[in-house]
Structures are given as C-alpha cells and as structure tokens.
Amino acid sequence: MQLKNIFKFNGGVHPNENKKISTRLPITKLPIPKKIVLPLRQHVGHVAKLKVKPGDHVLKGQMIAEADGNVSASIHAPTSGKVLKISEEIIPHPSGLADFCVTIKPDFKDTWIEKKPIPWKKLDSAQLIRALLQSGIVGLGGAVFPTHMKFKINQNQAINTLVINAAECEPFITCDDMFMRERADEIIQGTLISQTLLLAKECVIGIEDNKVEAYEALKKAAQGTSIQIKVVPTLYPSGDAKRLIYLLMGLEVPKEKRSIDLGIQVFNVATVAAIYRYLELGEPSISRVITITGTVKTPRNYEVLFGTPLSELISDAGGSSNKTKKFIMGGPMMGFDLPSIHVPVTKAMNCVIESSPELFPAPKPVMPCIRCARCADACPVSLQPQELYWFSKSSQLEKAKDYNLFDCIECGCCTYVCPSNIPLVQFYRYAKSEIISQDKAKEAADTARERNEFRLTRIEREKKERAERHAQKALGAQEQKANDEKKSTIAAAMERVKQTQQENIKN
Amino acid sequence: MITAILVMIFLAVLLGLVLGYSAIKFKVDGDPMVARIDAILPQTQCGQCGYPGCKPYATAIAKGEADINQCPPGGDTGARALAELMGVEFKPLNEDHGIQKPKSVALIDEATCIGCTLCIQACPVDAILGAAKQMHTIIISECTGCELCLPPCPVDCISMEPVVENSESWKWKYPIYNIQKTQKA
Numbered sequence: 001m002q003l004k005n006i007f008k009f010n011g012g013v014h015p016n017e018n019k020k021i022s023t024r025l026p027i028t029k030l031p032i033p034k035k036i037v038l039p040l041r042q043h044v045g046h047v048a049k050l051k052v053k054p055g056d057h058v059l060k061g062q063m064i065a066e067a068d069g070n071v072s073a074s075i076h077a078p079t080s081g082k083v084l085k086i087s088e089e090i091i092p093h094p095s096g097l098a099d100f101c102v103t104i105k106p107d108f109k110d111t112w113i114e115k116k117p118i119p120w121k122k123l124d125s126a127q128l129i130r131a132l133l134q135s136g137i138v139g140l141g142g143a144v145f146p147t148h149m150k151f152k153i154n155q156n157q158a159i160n161t162l163v164i165n166a167a168e169c170e171p172f173i174t175c176d177d178m179f180m181r182e183r184a185d186e187i188i189q190g191t192l193i194s195q196t197l198l199l200a201k202e203c204v205i206g207i208e209d210n211k212v213e214a215y216e217a218l219k220k221a222a223q224g225t226s227i228q229i230k231v232v233p234t235l236y237p238s239g240d241a242k243r244l245i246y247l248l249m250g251l252e253v254p255k256e257k258r259s260i261d262l263g264i265q266v267f268n269v270a271t272v273a274a275i276y277r278y279l280e281l282g283e284p285s286i287s288r289v290i291t292i293t294g295t296v297k298t299p300r301n302y303e304v305l306f307g308t309p310l311s312e313l314i315s316d317a318g319g320s321s322n323k324t325k326k327f328i329m330g331g332p333m334m335g336f337d338l339p340s341i342h343v344p345v346t347k348a349m350n351c352v353i354e355s356s357p358e359l360f361p362a363p364k365p366v367m368p369c370i371r372c373a374r375c376a377d378a379c380p381v382s383l384q385p386q387e388l389y390w391f392s393k394s395s396q397l398e399k400a401k402d403y404n405l406f407d408c409i410e411c412g413c414c415t416y417v418c419p420s421n422i423p424l425v426q427f428y429r430y431a432k433s434e435i436i437s438q439d440k441a442k443e444a445a446d447t448a449r450e451r452n453e454f455r456l457t458r459i460e461r462e463k464k465e466r467a468e469r470h471a472q473k474a475l476g477a478q479e480q481k482a483n484d485e486k487k488s489t490i491a492a493a494m495e496r497v498k499q500t501q502q503e504n505i506k507n
Numbered sequence: 508m509i510t511a512i513l514v515m516i517f518l519a520v521l522l523g524l525v526l527g528y529s530a531i532k533f534k535v536d537g538d539p540m541v542a543r544i545d546a547i548l549p550q551t552q553c554g555q556c557g558y559p560g561c562k563p564y565a566t567a568i569a570k571g572e573a574d575i576n577q578c579p580p581g582g583d584t585g586a587r588a589l590a591e592l593m594g595v596e597f598k599p600l601n602e603d604h605g606i607q608k609p610k611s612v613a614l615i616d617e618a619t620c621i622g623c624t625l626c627i628q629a630c631p632v633d634a635i636l637g638a639a640k641q642m643h644t645i646i647i648s649e650c651t652g653c654e655l656c657l658p659p660c661p662v663d664c665i666s667m668e669p670v671v672e673n674s675e676s677w678k679w680k681y682p683i684y685n686i687q688k689t690q691k692a
Contacts, residue, residue: 041674041675091674093674093677094677094679095672095674095677097672097673097674097677099673099674363684363685365685365686365687365688366684366685366686366687367686367687423682423684426679426682427682429679430678430679430680430681430682432679433677433678433679434678436678437676437678441549444550444651445548445549445550446550447649448550448551448552448632448649448651449545449550449561449562451632451633451634451649452550452552452560452561452562452631452632453562454633455631455632455633456560
C-alpha cells in the first residue's frame with residue numbers, strides 16, 4: 001500500500017477508529033425474521049407508489065411499491081409471504097415520527113419470483129435508466145440517492161472518470177470493509193459494468209489505508225482490468241464524495257455544481273455490487289450489509305433483508321450489554337439516536353452502534369465561543385464554522401446563507417474539535433431546515449397569491465360579461481319597445497285611414 | 508465666462524435628456540412598496556386584517572391607512588418584518604384582529620356535504636372542488652387555512668384540521684444544551 005499522487009484537503013480529523021471490534025467475524029446472513037416492515041420512504045425523492053394490498057401473497061423480489069416519477073426508487077419484497085397490513089409505523093429517522101409501511105408476514109419458503117437478468121450490453125442509455133428505475137437500487141453509502149439518476153449523462157459533459165468510494169471514513173463502520181474482503185469480485189464486476197454504461201475512460205477506487213485486507217482483496221479481483229486502486233490516508237471525512245474526488249484527482253467541485261459537471265461520477269462499493277446483482281443475476285435490491293457494533297456482546301456485520309426489525313438483529317448479536325438501550329444509526333460523527341429498537345432496517349442503515357456512557361460520555365457543559373477558530377482549521381469544506389454558528393444561533397438565516405451554510409456537509413469535524421463543546425452541527429442543521437421550510441412557505445404563499453389574483457380577474461371578467469349580456473338584453477328590449485310603438489302608430493294610422501274611408505263611403 | 512455658461516447649459520440639457528429618457532424607459536408600473544409589503548404578507552387571504560385580502564391590506568399599509576400589526580397569520584414575525592421594511596417601531600400583533608393559530612387546512616365531511624357550492628364561492632384561492640349537488644372536497648395543497656369557507660356552510664360540515672408534522676416536513680429544532688453551573692464564590 002502506497003500513498004501516491006494524493007491531494008490533501010483542508011482540515012479533517014482523526015478520531016479513534018474503533019473498527020477492529022466488528023471485523024473479527026465474517027458477514028453472517030440473518031435468518032428470515034418473523035415479520036418484515038418496509039417503509040415506503042427509504043430513499044431521497046418521492047415516496048414509492050404502493051402496488052399491493054393487505055392479504056396479497058408476494059414472492060421474494062416482487063415489486064411491492066413502484067418508483068413515483070424520476071426521483072424515486074422502487075421497493076421489493078425481501079422474502080415471500082403475505083402482506084399483513086399497510087400502516088403507519090415508527091421509522092429510523094431523527095424525527096422519531098411514524099410513516100407508511102408495508103408489513104409482510106414471511107412464509108419461510110423464500111420463493112423467488114422469476115429472475116430476469118437484464119441484457120444490459122444491448123440496451124441504450126434511456127432503456128437502461130428505465131430498467132434501473134425498477135431495481136430499487138439507491139446509494140448504499142448512506143445518502144440513498146436513486147442510482148438510476150446517476151446514469152443520466154449530461155449532453156455537454158461526457159464522463160471521464162468513474163470513482164468508486166471505498167473510503168468508509170467514519171469510525172465504527174465496517175460494512176464496506178467486510179463487503180470488500182468477502183465479495184471483491186462482485187464489486188469489480190459491478191464497477192466494470194458501470195464504467196461501460198457511463199462510457200467512462202478511467203476508473204479509480206479510493207480506499208483508506210486502514211483497510212489492508214480489503215485493499216488486497218480488491219487488488220486481486222481487479223487484476224487484468226484497467227481499474228486503478230488508490231490508497232488515501234485515513235482522515236475523516238475522506239469518504240465524502242467531493243473530498244474523495246479532491247484526494248484522488250486534486251479537483252475541487254465548484255459551489256452549486258455537481259461532480260458530473262466535471263465529468264466524474266461516484267458510486268459506493270456496495271452500490272456497484274447491487275448493480276451487478278441486478279443486471280447480471282436479475283436480483284433487485286432487497287438486502288444490505290450492516291454493521292452492528294458498540295457495546296453489543298458480539299459486534300459484527302450481517303447481511304440483512306430490508307424491513308427486518310432492528311431488535312432481531314440486536315438479539316442475534318448477543319443482545320445489549322448495558323441498560324442504556326441507546327442506539328445510534330450511522331456513525332458517531334454524523335449519526336443520530338434511534339427512536340426505538342423496533343424500527344426496521346432500511347436501505348440507509350449502514351451501521352447501528354449501541355451506545356454507553358463509557359463509549360460516548362454525555363456532552364460536557366457548553367461554554368461560550370472563544371473565537372479560537374479551531375473549527376475553521378478542521379472544516380474540510382473551508383467554511384467559517386464560527387461565523388455560521390453566530391448567525392445560526394441568532395437566527396440570522398440570510399447571513400448564514402451568504403456564508404455558504406448550504407455547502408456544509410454536516411460532517412461534525414467542527415463539533416469534534418470545539419474546545420467549548422458547542423454542538424455546532426446542530427445549529428447548522430436547525431438553520432438549514434428553517435431556511436428550507438421558509439422557502440417552502442414562500443413558494444406556497446406565491447401560489448396562493450397567484451390563485452387569488454386569478455380568481456379576482458375571473459370574477460371581474462364574469463361580472464363584465466354579465467353586464468354586457470344585460471346591456472344587450474336591455475338594448476334588445478328597447479328595440480322591441482320601439483318596434484312595438486312603431487307598429488301601434490302604424491296600426492292607429494291605418495285605423496284612422498279606415499275610419500276616414502268608411503266615413504267617406506257613408507257620405 | 509461664456510464658455511463656462513455654455514458648458515453648464517450643455518450639461519444641463521444633456522442630463523435633462525438622460526433623466527427624461529430614463530423616466531419614460533424605466534418607469535415602474537404600480538407602487539413597488541405595495542409589492543414589497545405584499546411579499547411579506549402570508550397570502551392567507553383571510554381578511555382578518557379588515558381588508559378583503561392581502562393585497563388591499565398591503566396597499567392600505569403603503570398609504571399609511573393601516574397599521575403593521577393587523578395580520579394574525581403573519582404574527583409577530585410578520586409584524587417585525589413589516590416594521591423593518593417600513594422603518595417604523597415594531598408593534599406586537601393587535602389581538603382585536605385575531606390570534607395566531609397553528610397552520611391548519613379545511614376538511615369537508617363528505618358524508619354531510621349537500622353540494623350547495625357556497626363554500627366554493629367563498630374560497631379566495633379556488634381550493635375547493637365540486638359542483639352543484641355534487642360532493643365537494645378541499646385541495647389540501649392549495650388551502651391557505653383562511654377559514655372563510657366555515658361561515659357560509661349551511662350544514663357545518665367543514666372543520667379546520669391542524670397540519671401535523673410528518674417525516675418529510677419535519678425540521679431540526681433549535682439546539683438545547685447544558686451550560687456550566689456557576690460556582691458560588
């Protein structure tokens with residue numbers, strides 16, 4: 001392993017890795033659970049459209065909810081069984097709120113639906129995107145962005161480089177590490193397929209130097225291919241896509257641009273393996289590898305069907321060894337506390353850490369900001385976290401936006417180094433979601449204004465039309481009246497003529 | 508001397524032409540102040556301010572006829588924004604016009620609705636769908652929660668339902684944390 005041609009980004013931190021505790025045992029397949037709860041919102045974008053109803057029998061790999069529109073992903077039954085109910089259940093989300101879920105009672109036969117591998121070599125780009133829309137594959141690194149969207153190639157900018165993100169920089173998480181050690185072939189196959197599909201000239205896998213076994217496995221699997229494997233130093237957050245691009249190529253993705261605008265596309269290792277499984281084997285996305293670690297009795301990695309209750313996973317890992325019953329989803333830097341252990345495993349769940357006061361001591365009392373700017377030194381995006389903190393704290397949202405609040409990746413480096421123990425990222429999250437909700441409210445107000453104005457013009461128009469109709473009617477009536485008068489005058493004249501004539505005759 | 512006068516006259520004519528041209532070319536239609544005030548107002552169109560909509564209220568504020576604290580849906584935040592825009596002292600919401608309520612949307616009990624269309628005529632943003640003697644329903648995404656459809660309903664089948672937070676509309680809250688206890692000297 002050599003560190004060559006690496007471009008170091010600003011800041012970053014190196015917390016205690018704690019990765020070795022969960023890599024001692026191989027990836028284990030968890031048995032089919034007693035019930036499966038599948039949230040309809042497991043990805044970025046629109047909620048999937050339901051395709052089953054309670055009482056239906058579903059087969060393993062059958063689509064139970066269809067992607068709604070382009071920015072959405074399908075959901076498949078992870079095993080065969082009967083749909084029990086569609087109800088609101090607690091989902092693994094920082095809000096702790098309930099959302100619509102499909103509950104399946106497995107029949108333990110695990111009968112596959114007919115697998116249909118995709119003849120991807122013969123498909124054009126549009127057909128392929130449509131096929132991947134059916135796959136349910138989303139970014140498995142944790143961002144859960146629908147993968148088919150990433151194959152949409154910009155007309156003006158061809159893809160030059162495909163970057164495979166194997167950095168896995170957050171402490172405790174080892175699911176990608178174990179995946180690479182055991183299934184390097186699948187990853188390389190998926191990488192080659194993705195490279196062909198994107199018409200990318202070169203392909204680089206970026207891996208941190210603390211994953212020696214995984215590196216060796218990948219190197220062996222990639223022999224004879226043009227895939228480069230580049231080792232990057234272990235420094236959090238090297239696994240952030242834009243940081244990894246900088247590390248590997250020295251290119252900075254400009255503000256409000258995406259890596260695709262520079263001709264670079266990034267996939268996570270587990271995602272490319274899922275692409276391989278779908279296109280070559282016809283298996284949609286129904287399971288993932290997840291790390292369960294922290295103070296559980298046997299920390300390890302499991303291959304788990306989506307929708308498996310987390311509690312089953314915890315009890316299989318030997319159960320908790322303390323009474324706190326506090327579980328973190330994701331890593332210790334960016335993760336959040338789970339609302340309950342009865343939440344289902346979702347596509348976004350890469351790691352669950354059982355927390356304990358020894359492992360993660362309660363936050364120390366917060367002290368005032370002393371303007372030491374250590375946070376600015378640690379910020380990998382080169383922001384001014386202290387300024388963002390002051391503006392967010394005093395709810396000066398416009399100012400925070402001007403200081404590029406939305407470029408913050410919420411990596412938590414600033415919070416980690418802050419000597420005053422200020423929960424900086426929490427302030428940024430608050431400010432961001434406040435700005436987003438204000439923008440939404442503004443949009444709604446604009447629509448309301450437009451609709452109100454339209455209604456007023458419509459009423460005005462209708463009034464005018466009615467007035468015109470009335471005027472016309474009145475005009476008609478007047479003419480009628482005039483006509484009648486004329487007629488009666490004529491009739492009277494005729495009468496007089498008749499009378500005169502008669503008188504004349506008499507005389 | 509004459510040169511100086513000529514230069515001054517020339518300049519005066521030139522600048523006059525420029526100003527005259529810009530007055531025609533860059534003329535702004537309508538009162539820009541009304542539009543800026545209207546942009547702050549929440550567009551509920553509820554009429555609680557005493558004017559028949561947000562725009563008439565904005566016009567009244569711009570003319571100096573109305574106060575800045577008559578909009579209950581905008582609340583204190585709205586009044587503060589208006590005060591800043593108008594350059595006047597902030598005043599808390601005048602409760603004669605109503606109190607700020609959490610955002611709600613109307614809900615028609617479709618079993619009770621007789622299809623009289625009275626609510627459709629009352630809705631300021633055309634958010635009610637229906638026809639004579641046909642069941643009516645609210646287009647939730649367009650409803651501003653103005654409550655104007657409640658009084659005309661002859662069978663009282665419309666109720667206001669507060670908008671509940673779901674995992675999509677959920678917001679991160681303002682952080683709450685412990686601070687160091689001061690030690691007694």
